[in-house]
Amino acid sequence: MSTAQAKVVYGADQPFQSAEIQRRELHPHDVLIEIKYAGICHSDIHSAKGEWGPVQYPFVPGHEIAGVVAAVGSEVTKHTIGDRVGVGCMVDSCGKCIHCHDGEEQYCLEGMTGTYGSVDRYGQYTQGGYSSHIVVTEDFIVKIPDNISLEAAAPLLCAGITTYSPLRHWDAASGKKVAVVGLGGLGHMAVKFAHAMGAEVTVLSQSLKKKEDGLKLGASAYYATSDAETFKQLAGSFDLIINTVSAQLDMNAYLSLLAVDGTLVNVGAPAEPLPVQVFSLIGKRRSFAGSSIGGIRETQEMLDFCAEHGITPEIEVISADRIDEAWERVLNSDVKYRFVIDISTL
Numbered sequence: 001m002s003t004a005q006a007k008v009v010y011g012a013d014q015p016f017q018s019a020e021i022q023r024r025e026l027h028p029h030d031v032l033i034e035i036k037y038a039g040i041c042h043s044d045i046h047s048a049k050g051e052w053g054p055v056q057y058p059f060v061p062g063h064e065i066a067g068v069v070a071a072v073g074s075e076v077t078k079h080t081i082g083d084r085v086g087v088g089c090m091v092d093s094c095g096k097c098i099h100c101h102d103g104e105e106q107y108c109l110e111g112m113t114g115t116y117g118s119v120d121r122y123g124q125y126t127q128g129g130y131s132s133h134i135v136v137t138e139d140f141i142v143k144i145p146d147n148i149s150l151e152a153a154a155p156l157l158c159a160g161i162t163t164y165s166p167l168r169h170w171d172a173a174s175g176k177k178v179a180v181v182g183l184g185g186l187g188h189m190a191v192k193f194a195h196a197m198g199a200e201v202t203v204l205s206q207s208l209k210k211k212e213d214g215l216k217l218g219a220s221a222y223y224a225t226s227d228a229e230t231f232k233q234l235a236g237s238f239d240l241i242i243n244t245v246s247a248q249l250d251m252n253a254y255l256s257l258l259a260v261d262g263t264l265v266n267v268g269a270p271a272e273p274l275p276v277q278v279f280s281l282i283g284k285r286r287s288f289a290g291s292s293i294g295g296i297r298e299t300q301e302m303l304d305f306c307a308e309h310g311i312t313p314e315i316e317v318i319s320a321d322r323i324d325e326a327w328e329r330v331l332n333s334d335v336k337y338r339f340v341i342d343i344s345t346l
Contacts, residue, residue: 001025002032005346006131007320008058012049016323018346021060021127023135028075031138033085037317038129039064039155040339042185042246043089043269045327047117051271055117062129063089063115064157066150067343076138084144086303088157089293091115091126091136103297105140130323132346142300145307152312155185155338156303158293159313163190163242164302165294166265167197170240174198179234179241179257180219183210185330186244186267188337189313191217194242196309202238204230204254213336217314231256236284244268255280255288263287313338319345 001022008019026032044061046052065087069079079085093100093108100108113120116128128134144153163186172178178199180190187203194201195218202221203214211222223230234257241254246268255264255276263286266274276288294302306312314337318326326339 002133002135004131004133006060006127007323007346008060009048010057010059012055016130019058021058021131023133024122024124026071026073026135027137028073029138030073030135031069031076031079031085031141032071033065033067033087033134033136033141034070035065035067035129035132035134035343037066037151037154038062038341038343039158039315040323040326040330040341041155041158042330043158044128045330046246046269046271052269056125059116060127060130061116062131062341063087064154064159064340065115065129065134066144066154066157070133072138078138079141079143084146084150086142086144086153086157087115087129087134087136087140088142088161088299089115091140092120095139102295104295106292106295130320130341132343140296142296142303145303147307148303148312151317151340151342152315153303154340155189155313155315156306157299159185159189159338160306161294161299161302162186162267162291163244164193164305165298166242166267166289166291167193167199167240168298169291170263170265172197172199172240176200176239177202177237177259179204179238181205181225181241181243181249181254182245182268183214183217183337184244184333185313185335185338188213188217190242190244191219192311193305194218196305196311199240202234204241204257236260238262241265242267246270248272248274251276251288252280255286258284258286260284261286263289266290315340317342321345
């Protein structure tokens, strides 16, 4: 075993503390990554607070990881020391099922291994990227293009792929009308991607306070959902709606905004159920769907797409001693638009 420095929580409502954690020794196909930056995702907060299920403490969050290869196992062929690399929400899968063979490891029939909060194939509890180093099998590491800085790359490993994947799957191309619900860490990436893919993009946000930002990011229109007239004016307008909000919304109201054969895709994941009236779907053959992250192959595709189109997230880099403050600001929607931890400050 080797050790790494980390920021750790010891309970659902406990502040972060500095601690030393264990990392496994390198197996033949393992890579040791020196982490340079780690993004803060709302999922980190949900998970650490036990809102998505039981948590084993001490707990190290972080699944938006960008760093440099520090060492490789004896049989590694995909990465070499010094490579700029990233790790997202998963670090392993069975590698045998139909979904793994199709490059969609996130839907592994045996369950993918999460970057934190999972038990890996060696029986160890996974700890995430709010740490100095991590060991990951080579197949679950992506290469960061040279024209994307490491700090900007980190949020792409979750916020980026989580929005890129459904936009690709439901074909957000030229001629399509796409709405993005919420302009936060996920939403601002969805706007950038959909615009780059050629779609006509509308932002649906609770208020108009971020309207100027939304239009600069690539939206052609911006509406306040707190205004009942919005739902009357936009009824039946959109081919695709990406809901990035991790809170209870009136799904029937948002479904009414879809055109015939339109789809509303949830990528935000509130802990509470979201009731849907079946007549919200039947009337215009609408679909209500969900989407997870993308597979490793699609994540690399997303990074290359970002490099080609000059797409990076809007970030605020913070020191490790400000993580608690940053979490509070995330909960208060006080971030434009993704916090990234400078791991050198651990």
